[in-house]
Amino acid sequence: MISILLAEDQALVRQGLKMMIETDPELSVKGEAANGKEAIELCEKQPFDLIILDIRMPEMTGLEAMRIIKERWPKYKILILTTFNDEDYALEALKNGANGYMLKDADAEELIRSIRSCLKGGLSIEDQVAAKVMPTLIQGNRRSDIDSSLTKRELDIIRCVGQGLSNKEIADQLYLSVGTVKNHISVILDKLALRDRTQIAIYAIRHHIE
Known part of the structure; x- marks a missing residue:
């Protein structure tokens, strides 16, 4: 329940x-x-x-x-x-x-x-x-302002979070384990000093990570 x-x-x-x-x-x-x-x-x-x-x-x-x-x-x-x-x-x-x-x-x-x-x-x-x-x-920050420390895989995961996908859906789409996706999300949160998935989704929208 x-x-x-x-x-x-x-x-x-x-x-x-x-x-x-x-x-x-x-x-x-x-x-x-x-x-x-x-x-x-x-x-x-x-x-x-x-x-x-x-x-x-x-x-x-x-x-x-x-x-x-x-x-x-x-x-x-x-x-x-x-x-x-x-x-x-x-x-x-x-x-x-x-x-x-x-x-x-x-x-x-x-x-x-x-x-x-x-x-x-x-x-x-x-x-x-x-x-x-x-x-x-969208008018806030452009894609050129994306944190340079983010890897291609991390950008892929940010894009998926921005699309509202769950960890399992991200794992299936990127051929990763759910545990690996969770680890990547933790690293992304630390790198960008964000609090949660919602802020990652907003980051994706504001920086045109599509």
């Missing part, structure tokens, strides 16, 4: 999201929070596989909570779920390690698909949001 923490300040919305999520028998909302502070307190009490955070919440926003959670529990997957299709919010969320960014008007199928993608290490971004943030990310 996949354990999920759901942070949303409106109780009715939270219950509706919980019902949508739990239409998948493998997903279970094990913790509910009304703000970012409560979400962090729940993380201190029990582990979760995925944390879903609303952006605008009283006491502590989802973005503030995400920064703290990523610092203290870097392996936790975080999906931002919001009514705001705002480029600045999305960019801040992605740059600080969000594994996905969804709008609340998504249906149950889309939400569950995003949850599954995040859990597999993918980067799930609502189409409407992607259309706004991708040009900004």
Whole structure:
């Protein structure tokens, strides 16, 4: 059973999201929070596989909570779920390690698909949001700015991560073992001073590693 923490300040919305999520028998909302502070307190009490955070919440926003959670529990997957299709919010969320960014008007199928993608290490971004943030990310750094210490194999793996492939899928595509892929990813994270796969994916997009 996949354990999920759901942070949303409106109780009715939270219950509706919980019902949508739990239409998948493998997903279970094990913790509910009304703000970012409560979400962090729940993380201190029990582990979760995925944390879903609303952006605008009283006491502590989802973005503030995400920064703290990523610092203290870097392996936790975080999906931002919001009514705001705002480029600045999305960019801040992605740059600080969000594994996905969804709008609340998504249906149950889309939400569950995003949850599954995040859990597999993918980067799930609502189409409407992607259309706004991708040009900004792409305009940032060009391919010529790629770290010169990266090997061809590491660039291949960065490209695959940017495509949202899992370690197994990368291993199959590059004819490597899953363990070798994991080792390469660890080296890439160290070389680029990145925190997780999501930031590798953003690096691939910003540097046109395709």
